[in-house]
Amino acid sequence: LKRAEHEDPVFERVKQAWDTSQRIRVVNAILKFGFIRFCKIRHESNFTSLPIQDVEVFARAYVYQLGLQAALTLLSSIDCGKALDGDMNVIVHRSLHKVLGPLVGEGEGKDFDWICKAILASLCMHMRIKSHEAFVRMPLTLAEPAFLYDLRQGVAIRSLHRLSFLSRLNSIIEEALDRTIHDVGREAMGQRGCLTDDYSTLDMDLKARYITMEELMYALSDKLSVSLESSYH
Numbered sequence: 001l002k003r004a005e006h007e008d009p010v011f012e013r014v015k016q017a018w019d020t021s022q023r024i025r026v027v028n029a030i031l032k033f034g035f036i037r038f039c040k041i042r043h044e045s046n047f048t049s050l051p052i053q054d055v056e057v058f059a060r061a062y063v064y065q066l067g068l069q070a071a072l073t074l075l076s077s078i079d080c081g082k083a084l085d086g087d088m089n090v091i092v093h094r095s096l097h098k099v100l101g102p103l104v105g106e107g108e109g110k111d112f113d114w115i116c117k118a119i120l121a122s123l124c125m126h127m128r129i130k131s132h133e134a135f136v137r138m139p140l141t142l143a144e145p146a147f148l149y150d151l152r153q154g155v156a157i158r159s160l161h162r163l164s165f166l167s168r169l170n171s172i173i174e175e176a177l178d179r180t181i182h183d184v185g186r187e188a189m190g191q192r193g194c195l196t197d198d199y200s201t202l203d204m205d206l207k208a209r210y211i212t213m214e215e216l217m218y219a220l221s222d223k224l225s226v227s228l229e230s231s232y233h
Contacts, residue, residue: 034166067122
């Protein structure tokens with residue numbers, strides 16, 4: 001029988017090469033849940049037979065490509081003639097505001113800083129690759145000309161902006177999960193089916209399996225109350 005398009009793909013076929021439809025599914029999951037939630041990304045993409053390491057490799061290569069193509073977008077807005085005669089730091093800074101401002105908003109907030117750090121990390125990794133100090137497993141589907149063209153038209157920066165927001169959101173939720181797990185205690189966690197005492201080895205979605213929604217909402221509301229109180233002082 002012919003396999004449905006949305007079914008979990010044959011492992012060997014995906015291991016050898018990601019096709020465009022598979023790329024779209026994984027990228028959509030990354031932009032929906034955030035970069036680090038590899039278990040959730042694999043499940044949402046319907047790649048449950050694929051090793052989590054392969055999903056992580058793809059996600060890291062994707063974010064690396066986002067930073068690299070966003071850097072090219074920034075560089076294309078710089079007047080090389082003025083750059084040679086002026087203060088390079090000032091010119092690059094202006095370019096950052098010119099390109100990121102309409103997409104991220106004016107001012108240097110948390111998203112602005114996160115995007116700049118992501119771009120810088122990709123550029124540093126690119127230089128390490130060029131000097132043969134590092135190696136990136138780049139799926140061919142992440143290097144297709146049409147895909148790269150779209151990234152350079154602003155998709156890369158908008159995607160980094162979304163990942164920045166999701167990074168902060170996931171950080172808040174995971175902090176609430178960690179506080180709740182600490183309050184629940186090891187004995188109760190064991191009774192709930194958790195087989196490890198080292199909770200740092202569990203990703204965010206695995207931690208959430210052992211916590212009720214009521215407990216998580218209480219921890220989040222407590223965090224929100226503290227944040228509101230601090231903002232008034």
